[in-house]
Amino acid sequence: MSDSNKTDTDTQSTDRRTMNYGKEKVAVYRTYANPLEGVRTIPESSFDGRDNILFGLEVRVQFEGEEFLPSFSEADNSKVVATDSMKNFVLHQAGEYEGATAEGFLHFVGKEFLDTYSHVEAVKMSATEYPFDERPVPGEDGFEPSDVVFRVSDDESAFGEIYLERNDDLIEFKEQTSGVTGIKLIKVKDNSFTGYVQDEYTTLPEREDRALYISLDIFWTYDEPENALGEEPQQYVPAEQVRDIAQVVFHEVDANSIQDLIYQIGLRVLERYPELETVSFEANNRTWIEVRDDLEGDARVFREPPRPTGYQQFSMDRSDLEEQ
Structure with a gap:
């Protein structure tokens, strides 16, 4: 994190x-x-x-x-x-x-x-x-x-955080955050980035179709923190499922920005899990730079992007879902 x-x-x-x-x-x-x-x-x-x-x-x-x-x-x-x-x-x-x-x-x-x-x-x-x-x-x-026999994986990792506070003779479960970190996804086509501010500082061309490579951390909180413990499995949100939601939405949506993409992921997460109060994101744009587009069909050649890279942070709650 x-x-x-x-x-x-x-x-x-x-x-x-x-x-x-x-x-x-x-x-x-x-x-x-x-x-x-x-x-x-x-x-x-x-x-x-x-x-x-x-x-x-x-x-x-x-x-x-x-x-x-x-x-x-x-x-x-x-x-x-x-x-x-x-x-x-x-x-x-x-x-x-x-x-x-x-x-x-x-x-x-x-x-x-x-x-x-x-x-x-x-x-x-x-x-x-x-x-x-x-x-x-x-x-x-x-x-x-x-x-x-198992392999130590470099894949996504579940994250958890809890905060307990003493109140006289009681121990109160005050806060929790759950998450999945280290998601890395590449979609080779059907992503766009258009309509942004054009001025004297703009050198990036608009793209109607681009390969998009993102890294993504997703975090969520429950209406009732105790649901995060997994003692009632039907009320527990597994990190593996949230990861899968992210990749399915990425597959389905022709997003016009990473901001658009993470908003659509957030809506889906909130829709699937009524027990959640909030969902938040940190995304990083690692999109490759196209160096050849003269090949047949959809074939392209890319190189790694230089630093610096763009990032996005965003949080949502159930009011975002209700507005849809």
Whole structure:
């Protein structure tokens, strides 16, 4: 998740100061976690669950609380939980978690942190999931997926973030963000870019048909944060399905800009998942530069684009869908 996408809860902001600390890049792997089953299916995706034979996350932990002020102002570490201890805590809890989702794991560990350390006022947990691919091996009826051999993948990654806050004797689930990051898609034709401002600074020609290469991160929030945990699978939105929606809409729509494309993706996501409150995007334009268009038919030759590259950020809520 890029810095520009970090939520407002990245820092504890009071009238006086920002104060937090934690551990990041905690790599944790669990084999034979509980499978994710019972999710609803949608027309844009064949995804209906995951086995979770391999469940891997890169986790970030953030502690907040006024009790930590002396560690900054007086070199008094008597209330400091060492970040190495945080790392060990996360690793241990991976063996205790009985759920099936990244968000559920983060909520479970965050609650355990607050139960264990009573002076911590709030904790934010975030994670990017490590993707793994089953590898095909010979079977009785041809090749079939191995249930023990996997490939570490460079494909899209699920993202989760939760924020828990202590309120007297209660632990409140204040905020969540789910997402899928690292989507990279190329559509070789049926994309346009026309009608933009033309002035003395314009050198880019209008294009009625272009190859379009984008990278895309998509994030969403639920009306009820608890739905992000996956305990009610029919109310859970899998990252794999949102990824598939993006590629199906890209296939279907002749978009006149990346802005137009991500808006259409957002509408489809909100339409498919009534339990979502918002969906937001960060897109990057990596479109190749055409160097030959004199070949037969639709054939073209391209080169990599130079820096700088364009980007788009956009958020939507249910009012956008209602206006359609």
